[in-house]
Amino acid sequence: MFHTYPYVLGLIKLFIYKLFYGARLNIKGLPRLSGKASLRVRKNSRLELSDRSYIAEGTLIRVTQDAHFHLGKNSGFNSYCVITCRDKIHIGDDVICGPFVTIHDHDHDYHAENIKSSGYVSKPIVIEDNVWIGGNVVILKGVTIGTGSVIAAGSIVAKDVPPHTIVYNKVERVEKSIAK
Numbered sequence: 001m002f003h004t005y006p007y008v009l010g011l012i013k014l015f016i017y018k019l020f021y022g023a024r025l026n027i028k029g030l031p032r033l034s035g036k037a038s039l040r041v042r043k044n045s046r047l048e049l050s051d052r053s054y055i056a057e058g059t060l061i062r063v064t065q066d067a068h069f070h071l072g073k074n075s076g077f078n079s080y081c082v083i084t085c086r087d088k089i090h091i092g093d094d095v096i097c098g099p100f101v102t103i104h105d106h107d108h109d110y111h112a113e114n115i116k117s118s119g120y121v122s123k124p125i126v127i128e129d130n131v132w133i134g135g136n137v138v139i140l141k142g143v144t145i146g147t148g149s150v151i152a153a154g155s156i157v158a159k160d161v162p163p164h165t166i167v168y169n170k171v172e173r174v175e176k177s178i179a180k
Helices: 005-024
Strands: 026-027 038-041 046-049 060-063 070-071 080-083 088-091 102-104 106-108 120-122 125-127
Touching: 005 026, 005 038, 005 046, 038 046, 046 060, 060 070, 070 080, 080 088
Parallel strands: 026 046, 038 060, 046 070, 060 080, 070 088, 080 102, 088 125
Antiparallel strands: 106 120
């Protein structure tokens, strides 16, 4: 059975975000936003949502000052994803992200003397069209994921992924057997 309440609540929330953020939030077509998702867009930044893009419950997208985030047509995030954009994140069309995906285009600058005021090192992330990202995937700064690729659940992506590639991190290692 189709429930319209969450959809309507998401439309209302998207309308309120548009009123509050103005030109910083660019909406093309009709994206879907869960009533339980959150968008944060700082000054001099831009968040673009394309037609039929979707953001499920619990997902948080943060676009900090002077940053740019783009979500392509028919692309979206399943539940409880966290995306932090300090530079640029571009997600193409028809990209599927499973639950609990984390995408950050920056690291803390660990070379600083004081870690609390260290600042960040940022590099853009590009996820091309028709990519499938499994649950619990972590995507780190400076990565390009090529068209038609699949990133298996639980993977950490720290290097570029060529088009039409399957990436998985195999961690089936036995540390110690339990004696009975």
